[in-house]
Amino acid sequence: MSNVIQLDALTKDYLTDAGAVPVLKGVSLAVNQGEFVAIMGPSGSGKSTLMNILGCLDIPSGGRYLLNDTDIGTLAESELARLRGQVIGFVFQGFNLLPRMSLGNNVALPLVYQHIGKPERLTRATDMLEKVGLGHLVNSLPTRISGGQQQRVAIARALVTRPSLILADEPTGNLDSHTGREIMELFQRINREQSITIVLVTHDMTVARYAQRLVYLKDGLLAYDGPMSDFHGVEA
Numbered sequence: 001m002s003n004v005i006q007l008d009a010l011t012k013d014y015l016t017d018a019g020a021v022p023v024l025k026g027v028s029l030a031v032n033q034g035e036f037v038a039i040m041g042p043s044g045s046g047k048s049t050l051m052n053i054l055g056c057l058d059i060p061s062g063g064r065y066l067l068n069d070t071d072i073g074t075l076a077e078s079e080l081a082r083l084r085g086q087v088i089g090f091v092f093q094g095f096n097l098l099p100r101m102s103l104g105n106n107v108a109l110p111l112v113y114q115h116i117g118k119p120e121r122l123t124r125a126t127d128m129l130e131k132v133g134l135g136h137l138v139n140s141l142p143t144r145i146s147g148g149q150q151q152r153v154a155i156a157r158a159l160v161t162r163p164s165l166i167l168a169d170e171p172t173g174n175l176d177s178h179t180g181r182e183i184m185e186l187f188q189r190i191n192r193e194q195s196i197t198i199v200l201v202t203h204d205m206t207v208a209r210y211a212q213r214l215v216y217l218k219d220g221l222l223a224y225d226g227p228m229s230d231f232h233g234v235e236a
Ligand code: ADP
Pocket: 014, 015, 016, 021, 023, 041, 042, 043, 044, 045, 046, 047, 048, 049, 050
């Protein structure tokens, strides 16, 4: 199996008026293709910072990030944009659907940037909506559906480019616990059936348990990295 993600002693400092604030302090991590990894950790521990770097939305201050064996530090912005558009699918806490656009067009949107023709865009968007159980709502508007359904649409949109990696930052954070579990069952099915690598941030252990592997961030370092079933908490 090959690594989708390899981080070597990754660091991230934010530059503020008070100087450089270290947030990630040397994170080393390898994620194989097909793994389902949950990232947990206290608020402010650097989870979103790490996800932004994994998603090529931000650059590390030090260390190295290999995505599918390519050192992202060597890439030009246009190549990073291509990775963001084709290799990575993003799912956010806030769903981020365009309110005036049909669900079908929302899901098809990433394909516009790949210059795929309209008929194929709609076919693929409809297929994806069917995969998440919402094929019948292809012409509906996001404002007409529930939060759980909106997150399903966002997952369909993340999958439509056939990415090798899905990054989800607190995807159940705006959902009630029952709906959150349904969304996690969907992630689990996508991971198993399509062997898409998933890295998901949550602060909820019941949500994290759907993943096979847990990475626990504390003060910018990994306090635990191993099988979910072996995790018994970290020292305060
Ligand atoms: P988490 O997602 O685990 O709650 P974050 O990665 O969002 O943590 O933030 C980690 C730390 O970095 C926090 O102390 C936060 O205030 C700080 N931080 C996040 N983004 C920025 C930024 N753009 N500029 C300066 N500090 C930031």
